[in-house]
Amino acid sequence: MFERINRLFPVWAVLLAAIAAFQPQLFVGLKGSIQTLLIVIMFAMGLTLTREDFARVIKSPKPIAVGVVLQFLLMPVAALLVSRALDLSPELTTGMVLVGATAGGTSSNVMAWLAGGHVALSVTMTMVSTLISVVATPFLTWLIVGQSIDVPVLGMLFSIAKLVIAPIALGVIVHHLLGAQIRRIEPALATLAMAAIVVIIAIVVALNAGNLATLGPIVALAVIAHNGIGLAGGYWASRALGFDVRTARTIAFEVGLQNSGLAVTLANQFFTAGAALPGALFSVWHNVSGSLLAGYWKRRGVTDATGDGTRGVSGDRHGG
Secondary structure, eight states, X not given: OHHHHHXXXXXXXXXXXXXXXXXXXXXXXXXXXXXXXXXXXXXXHHHTOOHHHHHHHHHOOHHHHHHHHHHHHHHHHHHHHHHHHTTOOHHHHHHHHHHHHSOBOTHHHHHHHHTTOOHHHHHHHHHHHHHHHHHHHHHHHHHHHSOOOOOOHHHHHHHHIIIIIHHHHHHHHHHHHHHHHHHHTHHHHHHHHHHHHHHHHHHHXXXXXXXXXXXXXXXXXXXXXXXXXXXXXXXXXHHHTTOOHHHXXXXXXXXXXXXXXXXXXXXXXXXXXXXXXXXXXXXXXXXXXXXXXXXXXXXXXXXXXXXXXXXXXXXXXXXX
């Protein structure tokens, strides 16, 4: 039953996003629940992981390095090129570059899990890119846009510690103590995470419903193209470098799904309200596109490092 529900993940995501767009009042009041829902998701993911999963990631740092390089090279450059190709205004271009210069978002971890990617690798890449973004985000913004910004370092690190590291670490500890029981309920854990991310998508859409109504098709096209370049570039660059499918999918999500909430905050603080629009739309779209891609990849299954196909696997302890 749970697997059947999980396979329809993209349908639930699009359905609730559409409802939230037309009836935002149904979800706006849940704004304060976003962090709680994220913590629940991360704890559920942690329950499916072991210390050995992270140990294997640390012993093979190449995927982390590739993901981080793509994160801070491909996305800022793509933001600038898309903005110029579509002749966006300077303030919208600034907003696009801000999105491209931020680290991977926590949604990348969720999508990697639901798509059968390497969750431990995804979590590790998010933490590493967040630490690097303390320097990389203001430097890249200054280099491309010509204006300096102050990244809220302590706030970012505290947020990652609270929303990602702590709940996942607790989940790993519980898995160590109750591994056999946890394995029996893994499909239900995936369903719980799926339900939580769908509700988060609906809340984000509802909170940005006003902005969505004022955005022109050119801005929407720019954000969709930027996100698509990140997902496709992350995947195919990883495959070209010889990584297996699961690793490539994981890197694709890490590169394509940005910490756009931070980009919105920085745009409002240092630039203009218009510069915050790309980040606001990216927050909505990357959750929808990530959900659709995760559902598609989940249905296709994954292949392991030798290229042998396996269907419907998930987590980091299975083949591939």
